[in-house]
Amino acid sequence: MKNWHYKIFFSTVFSFLFTVLHAQQAVNYVVEIVELDMSGSGSCNDGQGNEEEPTWLIWTNDNVNSTWDGGYCHTDDADFTSSSTPAHVPQTNKIVSSRNNTIANQINIKFEGWEDDCGSRCGYQSSCGFFQGDDNYQFVNPIGSISFRSQPPCTWTQYSFAAGCFSFKIKIKWEYSDFSAGADTSTCFNNLNLNAVGNGEWSILSGGAASFSNSTDPSSNFIGTLGNSYQLLWQSPSNSSCITNNNTDTVLVTLNNIISQDIVNTCGSYTWINGITYTSSNNTASQVLTSVNGCDSTVFLNLTINNNPNPNLSSIPSSSICANEGITFSANNGVNYDWQIGANGTIFQSGGTATYYTDSLSSSDTVYVTVTGSNGCSTTSYLYVNVNTLPICSIAPGDTSICEGSSVLLNGTNTSVGVTYLWNDPNATTTSTLNVSDTGYYELTITDNNGCRAYDGVQISYYPNTVISLGPDFSICEGGDTTLSIGPGFLSYNWSNGSNADTALLGPGNHFVEIQDLNTCSAFDTIFIDSFPNNFIDLGNDSLICEDNVFNLSAGLGHSLYRWNTGAQTPVILINTIDTFWVEVINTNGCIDYDTIIFDTLVNTFQLTSDTTIYLGGSVDLSAYGGTSYLWDNGDTNATTNYAPLENTTAWVVIDYGNACYDSAYVNILIYDGVNVFIPNLFTPNGDGNNDIFKAYGYGFEDNIEFKIYNRWNRVVYEAFTFDALKNIGWDGKFNGEDQPDGVYIWTLNATDLNGQTNPKSELMKGTLLLNR
DSSP states (O other), X not given: OHHHHHHHHHHHHHHHHHHHHHTTSOEEEEEEEEEEESOSSSOOOOSSSSSOOEEEEEEEEESSOOSXXXXXXXXXXXXXXXXXXXXXXXXXXXXEEEEEEEOXXXXXXXXXXXXXXXXXXXXXXXXXXTBOOOEXXXXXXXXXXXXXXXXXXXXXXXXXXXXXXXEEEEEEXXXXXXXXXXXXXXXXXXXXXXXXXXXXXXXXXXXXXXXXSOTTOTTOEEEOXXXXXXXXXXXXXXXXXXXXXXXXXXXXXXXXXXEEEEEEEEESOEEOTTSOEEOTTSOEEEEEEEEETTEEEEEEEEEEEEOOOOOOOEEEXXXXXXXXXXXXXXXXXXXXXXXXXXXXXXXXXXXXXXXXXXXXXXXXXXXXXXXXXXXXXXXXXXEEOEEEOXXXXXXXXXXXXXXXXXXXXXXXXXXXXXXXXXXXXXXXXXXXXXXXXSOEXXXXXXXXXXXXXXXXXXXXXXXXXXXXXXXXXXXXXXXXXXXXEOOSOOSEEEETTSOOSSEEEEOSEEEEEEEEOTXXXXXXXXXXXXXXXXXXXXXXXXXXXXXXXXXXXXXXXSOSEEEETTSOOSSEEEEXXXXXXXXXXXXXXXXXXXXXXXXXXXXXXXXXXXXXXXXXXXXEEEEOOSSSEEEETTSOXXXXXXXXXXXXXXEXXXXXXXXTEEEEEEEEEEEEOSOEXXXXXXXXXXXXXXXXXXXXXXXXXXXXXXXXXXXXXXXXXXXXXXXXXHHHTOBOSEETTEEOOSXXXXXXXXXXXXXXXXXXXXXXXXXXXXXXX
C-alpha cells in the first residue's frame, strides 16, 4: 500500500511537469496553403474583363520570430463565382513558413487580395484608364492567430479565414525538435511511465514480452515482467507523418526482482557483499538486502573463479645491456599486455602486442607487464636488466678550421683501462689520436670492456682561402725600378728581395711575395716585371750621302717627345749637309733613348765579278753588297741571286745605298753547250746516309734518255727514261723491293746532247758499276 501511494504521487507530479514543460520545448512547424476561393460575403464580379481574376498573398510569423515568412504572389483567371469552378489550389510556393527549433506556440496570419482588372497581376492598381481599376481589395494584418500546439503533433490541422469576398484555408503540422528515449531507469514494480522527448512510437528491441499503454505517447506507461531488463526503441512514426522521420534512440528499463542472483565471474578469489572471501571450492551463498532500489530482495551468489595467466616475462639480450642499447621484452599467455617502467609507472604501451622494445632504459629501471588472459584475469610480472654506462668519448679540439695544406691533431684519449679506439678515416686508425689535413667529418668510436660503445665526431673545415694578387705582369724602363704593395693587415710578409714590409722596391725580373693571414694561413703570388728596351731609337749606321742630295732623317713615329741637336722637336728632320746628328726621345712608356749618326760624302765604287762562263743547263750565283736594297734585272731584290740562262746574256743590278744614293753594275754570262756528265762506278746502299743512291751528275743532255742497269744474268734491275730522274732520283740498289747482291753491274746510256747529237761521247754509252754494301 505504501508503494502504491508513491506511484500515484510520482505519476501526478510527472503529468504536471509534462504540461509545464510542454510549452517550453522547442518545436519544428510547417504552414502550407490549402486553397482560396471568392465565395465570401460581397460580390467579386464587376463585369470587367475576364470574370473574377484574383490576386492574393499570405504571410505568417510567430510569437517568437516577428519576421514575416511567405508573401508569395498567387494569381488565377478562373471564375470563382461559377459553381462549376473549384477553389484555387496553388501549384507553386504552397509552403508559407517552415521553422525549426523554436519555442513559439502561436502563429499569426496576414492576408492581402484583390480582383485584378488592370493586368499588372502582382501589384494592386486602383485606377487604370478606361477600366475602373482593380476591385475588392482586402489587406488584413493579422487576419488570425493560431495556438498550434493545442493540436496533436505530426498531424495536419486545417484552419479557415475570410476577408471580404475572399476565403482561404491553410494547414499546420508541428513536432518537437528534440528527440530522446530518456535516461536508463529501473523500478521495483512491473511497470513505469517512460520519459521520452519528441514525436515517435515505442517498440521492444529485447527483454521479452511487454506492452505500452500508448505506443505513440512519449510518457507511455510500460508494463513488463519483474526481474527482466528491456531495451526499448523510440523512433519516428512508421507512417512518416512527422516533419522529421529518421529519428531513433533507445532506453534500458530494468524491472527489479525481489529474488535475484549475483552472477560473478572473477579471478583467483572474490569477497562478496557479506564480507566473506570465496574461492573456487566455496562459491555459493545468499544474502537478504533491504531497500535495494526501494525493494527488499534476496540475492544468491553464483561465482565462477578463473585462473590468472603466467606472463613468462623474458628479454633479449637477457643479462645486461649498454645505455641506449635496444632491448626487446616478451611475455605470453594473454590477449592484452600493459607495459610500464616501475611498479607505479605510467602505462606506455597497451594492447595485443606481447613484445616491447626500448633503447632508453637506465640503470635504475625495472620493466613491468600486466598480462590479461582471454578470461579477463590479469597477472603482473617484472624484470630487471643491468644497464652499463657508456664510456666517455670526446674529441679535442672539437669542430675547428685549419689552413689548407696544414693539419690538426685530433685527440680522443680515454683514461679508462682496456678501451679500444676506431676512427672513420680511410685507414680505420685504432689509436687515440688522429692527424688530419683534409676537411670532412671525423668520428671516433670507443669500446669499453663491457662491449659498450660511445661516439663523438668533429667537423674539420678550411679557413676561407686568402687570395693575394700582385697584379698582371708588366714592364718598366730598362734599368728602372718600381714599388709593389700587397696591402696591410697580414701577420707577416716575405718578398723575393728579402723585404718584410707590405711593400717592396723591385726592378725587372721574376718576383714573389708570401704572406701569413690572421688565421696564420699562407698565400703566395708571383709577378714578372719585364723591361722596355732603352735602344728603341736607331738612326741607322753612319752613312755616306750623295753630294747635294736632300733626304729625311727619322727617329720613328709614335713617341711622346723628340729633342734633336738641331733644336727640332719633330719625329723627322730634313738633312742636306754632311754633319753629325743626334736625337733624344721619350717614348709612350716614359723611357728615354739616344742615338747619333754621322754622314759623309759617298763615292760610287761598286762592281760585280768579271764575266763568267757556265755549262748549258748550269747556273751561277751573283752577289751585290753595301746597299740597303737591291734590284736585279731578273726582278730579284735579294743581295744574291741565281742566273741559269740558256744563251749568252748580260746581268745587271741597281744598288740603293739609302739617303737617295744609287749605283749599278753588270756582268756578262757566257754559255758552254758541250756535254759535261759524270756517272759514278761505285755506290754503297747500306742506309748510313752516305752514297746510298746511285745518280748521274752534270749537264749537256736533253731530258729524254734511256738508261739501264743489268745484273750478272743480264736482267734489267733499274732503268730511267729522263735525265732529270737519273740525276735526282737514281737507283737505291733494290729490285722489286728487295736488296740486290753485292757485285759488278753493267749500265748502258742512249742520249742526245743539247746540239742534237746522239751519244756524243762513247765513254758515256756503256760502263760498269760496283754495288758494295
